Amino acid sequence: MTNLFKLHEGSLGSRLHKQKELHYIAYAQWPSKEIFDNSGKKLPENVSEIKKNMKNSCEVIKALHHLEVVEDLLS
Numbered sequence: 125m126t127n128l129f130k131l132h133e134g135s136l137g138s139r140l141h142k143q144k145e146l147h148y149i150a151y152a153q154w155p156s157k158e159i160f161d162n163s164g165k166k167l168p169e170n171v172s173e174i175k176k177n178m179k180n181s182c183e184v185i186k187a188l189h190h191l192e193v194v195e196d197l198l199s
Contacts, residue, residue: 134155
């Protein structure tokens with residue numbers, strides 16, 4: 125999904141962190157809230173199967189926070 129969002133929607137990518145056994149936290153980065161809010165409309169049709177597999181792999185998928193980057197020292 126990350127690669128599709130980067131290619132078709134302008135996402136900056138995502139990270140997956142392991143908190144403990146079978147507990148992971150992932151987040152995606154976007155250049156702006158507006159691009160994030162409007163994402164999902166440019167994805168290819170075959171994305172539905174990928175989304176279904178991702179949802180079936182997760183107990184919970186939700187946005188916990190919407191944060192604004194004020195300084196990026198990773199790039």
